Amino acid sequence: MSKIRVAVIGCGAIATRRHVPEYMINPNVKLVAFVDPVLERAEELASKFNALAFSDYETMLKEVEVDAVSVCTPNILHAPIAIAAANAGAHVLVEKPMATNEADALAMIAAAKTNGVKLMVGQSQRLMPPHVKAKEILDSGRLGKVISFRTSFGHPGPESWSVDGKDSWFFRKDEAIMGAMGDLGVHKSDLMRWLLNDEVADVAAFVGTLDKEGTTVDDNATCLIRMKSGAIGTLVASWTYYRGEDNSTVLWCENGVLKVGTDPDRPVILELRDGTNEDIEAGGISTNKRQLPSFVIDEFVKCIVNDEEPSISGEEGLRSLNVILAAFESQKTGKIIAVN
Known part of the structure; x- marks a missing residue:
C-alpha cells in the first residue's frame, strides 16, 4: 500500500x-x-x-x-x-x-x-512495557483481586519540558483549562482503569495551585478513588516534584504486592504473601529526562x-477524562463525586 x-x-x-x-x-x-x-x-x-x-x-x-x-x-x-x-x-x-x-x-x-x-x-502509559507486563500478571489471576492501590505521576513541571519554558501555554488557563491533572493525572486514571479492567465509581479530591507562580492552573492533585469492584486507592499528579520524578504504581492484592516503576533498576517487582520476591525484567518507563519509545x-x-x-479509542479517552473532571468537581464542591 x-x-x-x-x-x-x-x-x-x-x-x-x-x-x-x-x-x-x-x-x-x-x-x-x-x-x-x-x-x-x-x-x-x-x-x-x-x-x-x-x-x-x-x-x-x-x-x-x-x-x-x-x-x-x-x-x-x-x-x-x-x-x-x-x-x-x-x-x-x-x-x-x-x-x-x-x-x-x-x-x-x-x-x-x-x-x-x-x-x-x-x-x-498503557503501552509502556512495565505496565504491559503488570497487566499480564494481574490478568493471570496469580495475585488474586486488587484490594487497594496507589499511583503517582510527578515531575518539576512544563517549564523544563515546553519549548516556551515558563511562558508555555501550559500555564495559561484559557488555553490549558487544566494543569497537572490534564497533563499527568489523566494518564494515571487511564492506566488504572486499564490495569484493573474496571471503571472508577467515585472520586474525592484536593486539587490546587500550591507553588507555581503566575498561573491559576492546578500544579498538584491528590485523589481518593473507589473502583466499581470496590478497590480503593490514591491517584497523585504533581508539577512540583523538583527532585526525583515519579511515575510509579503499587497494587496490594490478595496474594501479594505488585510494584511498577518504584525502582529504576527493577521495573516490575512481585512480593508474594509466602515471603518470596521476584524481579521481572520489562523494559523502562519513559520520563522527561529519559526519553524512551512511547x-x-x-x-x-x-x-x-x-x-x-x-x-485507546475516543470512548476510552472520554472515560479517563471523566475521572479527571470528577476530581475538579470534588474540589469545587467539597463532595465525593460519582463518575459519569
Missing part, C-alpha cells in the same frame, strides 16, 4: 520529542505537512522532510491531502482541530487530555464515526494499516 500521509499540528515539545521521531522511523508513514502558529517552527520541521509548513490548520486541511493527523496543540484546541480533521476525512491521533469537557469529547467521537475515520488518544505512533499507524479500532 502507499504510505500514510501524515500532518503534525502543533510543533512544540511533544511533537518534536515523541510524534515526529516515531513517525520518522515508521516505514508506513510519509510526513507531508506541519502546522504551528509560530510558522518558523513548522518550517524548520518541514525542511527536514520535504514537507509543507502552515500557520493554521484550516488552510492546511484545504490545501494538502492528508490521511492522518497528530494533534499536539494546547488542550483547548484539541476538539476543534480533531473535528475539522475528521470532517476532512483524516484519521486523528490527539494528545491527552482528549478534550477539556465531556461535550467536546462526545463531539469528537461523533465526528470520527460520521466520517468513518479512526480517533485515538495518546494515553501512552509506542503510541506505532499503535496508531497499525490501526490504520490493518483497519482496526484503536484500543
Whole structure:
C-alpha cells in the first residue's frame, strides 16, 4: 500500500520529542505537512522532510491531502482541530487530555464515526512495557483481586519540558483549562482503569495551585478513588516534584504486592504473601529526562494499516477524562463525586 500521509499540528515539545521521531522511523508513514502558529517552527520541521509548513490548520486541511493527523496543540484546541480533521476525512491521533469537557469529547467521537475515520488518544502509559507486563500478571489471576492501590505521576513541571519554558501555554488557563491533572493525572486514571479492567465509581479530591507562580492552573492533585469492584486507592499528579520524578504504581492484592516503576533498576517487582520476591525484567518507563519509545505512533499507524479500532479509542479517552473532571468537581464542591 502507499504510505500514510501524515500532518503534525502543533510543533512544540511533544511533537518534536515523541510524534515526529516515531513517525520518522515508521516505514508506513510519509510526513507531508506541519502546522504551528509560530510558522518558523513548522518550517524548520518541514525542511527536514520535504514537507509543507502552515500557520493554521484550516488552510492546511484545504490545501494538502492528508490521511492522518497528530494533534499536539494546547488542550483547548484539541476538539476543534480533531473535528475539522475528521470532517476532512483524516484519521486523528490527539494528545491527552482528549478534550477539556465531556461535550467536546462526545463531539469528537461523533465526528470520527460520521466520517468513518479512526480517533485515538495518546494515553501512552498503557503501552509502556512495565505496565504491559503488570497487566499480564494481574490478568493471570496469580495475585488474586486488587484490594487497594496507589499511583503517582510527578515531575518539576512544563517549564523544563515546553519549548516556551515558563511562558508555555501550559500555564495559561484559557488555553490549558487544566494543569497537572490534564497533563499527568489523566494518564494515571487511564492506566488504572486499564490495569484493573474496571471503571472508577467515585472520586474525592484536593486539587490546587500550591507553588507555581503566575498561573491559576492546578500544579498538584491528590485523589481518593473507589473502583466499581470496590478497590480503593490514591491517584497523585504533581508539577512540583523538583527532585526525583515519579511515575510509579503499587497494587496490594490478595496474594501479594505488585510494584511498577518504584525502582529504576527493577521495573516490575512481585512480593508474594509466602515471603518470596521476584524481579521481572520489562523494559523502562519513559520520563522527561529519559526519553524512551512511547509506542503510541506505532499503535496508531497499525490501526490504520490493518483497519482496526484503536484500543485507546475516543470512548476510552472520554472515560479517563471523566475521572479527571470528577476530581475538579470534588474540589469545587467539597463532595465525593460519582463518575459519569
